[in-house]
Amino acid sequence: MEHIIEEMAVIGFSKELFEKERAKETIDRYQQQLHTFAQWVGGRTVTKEITVCYKQWLMERYSPASVNVALAALNGFFDFMGWQECRVRPVRVQRRNYSEPRRELTxxxxxxxxxxxxxxxxxxxxxxxxxxxxxxxxxxxxxxxxxxxxxxxxxxxxxxxxxxxxxxxxxxxxxxxxxxxxxxxxxxxxxxxxxxxxxxxxxxxxxxxxxxxxxxxxxxxxxPHNLRHLFARCFYQCQQDLEHLASLLGHSSINTTRIYTRTSGEEHLRQIEKLRLIL
Incomplete structure (x- = not known):
C-alpha cells in the first residue's frame, strides 16, 4: 500500500490532536510542518528513505530545535496513519549549560x-x-x-x-x-x-x-518569553530556590526550570577562567 499524504488525512490528524486537547498553537504548527513536508515530497510515496532525506534537508537549513519540531509533527502523523516504518529519530543535541548572549535579554x-x-x-x-x-x-x-x-x-x-x-x-x-x-x-x-x-x-x-x-x-x-526568562534569572540569582521558582513559573518539572536559570556564555567563560589551568 502506497503512503500518500492527502489533505483529509492531515485534517483527521489535526482533529485527533484537538481531541487529545493539544494546544491550538501546537496543532497549527504541526499542520504547517506537514504541508511543508507534503510540498517537498511532491506527490511521491512516503518511505523511510524519503523521510531520512527530508531530515537531512532540514538539518542543512535549520537549527536542531526547529528540525526536531518538524520531525515530531511527522512522527506523530505517521503514528496516526499507521506508517511506523517511516518514523525517524530526532536530532540529538547536548544541552548547553549556558545561554547565548545574542539571545539573552539583560x-x-x-x-x-x-x-x-x-x-x-x-x-x-x-x-x-x-x-x-x-x-x-x-x-x-x-x-x-x-x-x-x-x-x-x-x-x-x-x-x-x-x-x-x-x-x-x-x-x-x-x-x-x-x-x-x-x-x-x-x-x-x-x-x-x-x-x-x-x-x-x-x-x-x-x-x-x-x-x-x-x-x-x-x-x-x-x-514576550524573554521577559519570563529575565524574571526567572533575577529571581534565582536573588533566592537560589529552584523549587520555588518552578512553582512560580508553573513548571511540572524542575529540569524545565533549570533552562531558565542558565548563566550567560560570558559568565560561564569567566567561571572556567577562574580555574587558572592554563600557564
Missing amino acids: RQEYYRLLHAARRKGDLRLFHLLETICSTGIRVSELRFITVKAVQRGRADICNKEKYRTILLPRRLCEKLLHYCRERGIAHGSVFVTCSGKPLNRSNIWAMMKGLCRKAQVSARKVF
Whole structure:
C-alpha cells in the first residue's frame, strides 16, 4: 500500500490532536510542518528513505530545535496513519549549560525597552512589559490579569489544565489600577485592544518589535518569553530556590526550570577562567 499524504488525512490528524486537547498553537504548527513536508515530497510515496532525506534537508537549513519540531509533527502523523516504518529519530543535541548572549535579554536592555515605550506614549505596552517581567507569567496567561485580580493583588491562572495563583507586586497593582481608571477599564482583562478584546500573542509580539530601534536592543532578543526568562534569572540569582521558582513559573518539572536559570556564555567563560589551568 502506497503512503500518500492527502489533505483529509492531515485534517483527521489535526482533529485527533484537538481531541487529545493539544494546544491550538501546537496543532497549527504541526499542520504547517506537514504541508511543508507534503510540498517537498511532491506527490511521491512516503518511505523511510524519503523521510531520512527530508531530515537531512532540514538539518542543512535549520537549527536542531526547529528540525526536531518538524520531525515530531511527522512522527506523530505517521503514528496516526499507521506508517511506523517511516518514523525517524530526532536530532540529538547536548544541552548547553549556558545561554547565548545574542539571545539573552539583560536587565539594562529591559529598562531601555520600558523607557522607549514611555517616550512613545504607549502606556499599555509599558505596563504590559512590567507585568510579564515582574510576575514571570506566559504571554498566553496575560488575560488572567484582570481588574479584579489587580484589586485582590493576586491572579488565578489556568493553563494546560493546571491551576496556580500568582501574587502581584504591590507597586504593580497600584500602577495598573491607576492605568485602568484613566482608560475606563472597570472589569475584565487589563490589557485589551481598541475593541475591548484581550491582546493576543501576535499583537504583543508586533508591539514589542516596534520598540527595538528606539530602545537600541537587538530584535532577536525582544519577544514576550524573554521577559519570563529575565524574571526567572533575577529571581534565582536573588533566592537560589529552584523549587520555588518552578512553582512560580508553573513548571511540572524542575529540569524545565533549570533552562531558565542558565548563566550567560560570558559568565560561564569567566567561571572556567577562574580555574587558572592554563600557564
